[in-house]
Structures are given as C-alpha cells and as structure tokens.
Amino acid sequence: MKKVLITGANKGIGYETARQLLQAGFYVYLGSRSLENGMHAAEELKREGLTAIEAVQLDVTNDASIKDARRLIGEKTDVLDILINNAGITGVQLHEDGTFVPQTAIDTAVEVYKEVYETNVYGVIRVTQAFLDLLKKSAEPRIVMVSSSQGSITLHSDPYYKYYNHKGSVYLSSKSALNMYTVNLAYELRDTNFKINAVSPGFTKTDLNHNRGTGTVQDAAKRLVKYALIGNDGVTGKFFCEETNPETGEIPW
Structure with a gap:
C-alpha cells in the first residue's frame, strides 16, 4: 500500500484530499498542527470506512514538531510515496464590518510577512527536506506544492487577468516564493523519478478565505x-491551475 503525508489535513482541502486518496487505496498520514483536531478528523474518515489513516501532530513552523513527525512516520514505514504540502495561511485580517484589511506593499508590517512566510515558505522547505529521504525510497515519488494562481507574477502583471485588482502583497508574494522553491527542487531532482509540481486548487470556499x-x-x-498521481511520463517543475486554464491546466509563473 502506497503512503502519503498531507500537511494541514484536519480540515478543508487537505481533509478532502485525504478522503480521496484513501478512496484510491493509499495509506494516509494526516498532518495536523493540533493532534486532537487531527485525531478527530481521522476518526470521522474511519467512520466512513476509510481506515488506512493515522493522525500525526505536525506544526510546519516548529522544527521539533517536524522532527518528531519524521521519527514517528519513519518508525512505521521505510518509504513515503507522496508528500502534499497543503498547510498554509493568508495572514488576512477582517475589519469589524467583515471587509478585508488590505495587505498593501506600502503599509503592511514586516511582522505580517514573517508570519505568513513561516508557514507558506519556510514550513514547506522544512517538511520537504525532513521527508526527502523517505520519498527517495519510493519508485514513484511525488510532491505537490499547494500554491495559488495569485502567486503568478505573469498573471498579476496583466490588467486583463480576472483577479488583477485582487492584490495582497503578503500572501501573493509567499506563493511566488513557494513557486520558485518548487522550480529549484524539481530541477535538482530532474534526473530521478520525482515529479514535483505547484498546483493551485482554485478559489475554494474554506476557512482560509x-x-x-x-x-x-x-x-x-x-x-x-x-x-x-501523475505518471512517470508526466511533467515536473510546472505550475497548474485548472480554474484559470481549463484546457491544459498549466499557467505561467
């Protein structure tokens, strides 16, 4: 049975991804910053008959938490087939009237950038590097970086892009940085069976937004x-958003 680790999987897109991969016959390590929340999510899936799952406490901003998760998973398996770096935050705050506080390049404090980058960029790097040895033992290792079309510099430079006026210096730049990490990682592993791609799930209704x-x-x-689940003949080091490009899925960096 192939094995997958999904970060931030106790709710939202990560939780549903866990469900779909369980249905596809995978064993899922459900990463959750709160072990209690992760165990609750795992129990919900088990009640659906999807029993090949285990909750793992994993805070992507905490080195000790990642080290413990790597040790725990390493005690249970020698191989990890898929890593889905799903955990992420926007750093967006709301006014009392429910409108968003803009993340402007002019006024937003550096502390806000640091908080978001800690999860969206540094957290991904920490987890990826920690589990790379287990992934290398898989015959078909896959890494999915959960990005956003909002991180496309090309699209956000185009006045005709439908989200052109939906700027946000912090979140958008964090996804751009994640994308560049994806390109570099895919390049360094280009002569292996790794397939590493950035994927935007689209503008999805979740707690995140x-x-x-x-x-x-x-x-x-x-x-x-x-x-x-992309095959060995599939691409690596690419950026996809089927919401933006329904035909081929690929979008510009």
Missing part, C-alpha cells in the same frame, strides 16, 4: 490528487 471562495473542496482536492 473566510468561506468566500466559489469552488468546492471536492473539486479542489481532485486537482491536487491528479498531480499526486
């Missing part, structure tokens, strides 16, 4: 699963 998204977690998870 205060439930203001338009897509469903089911459709979002399908997009992540598609690239998690």
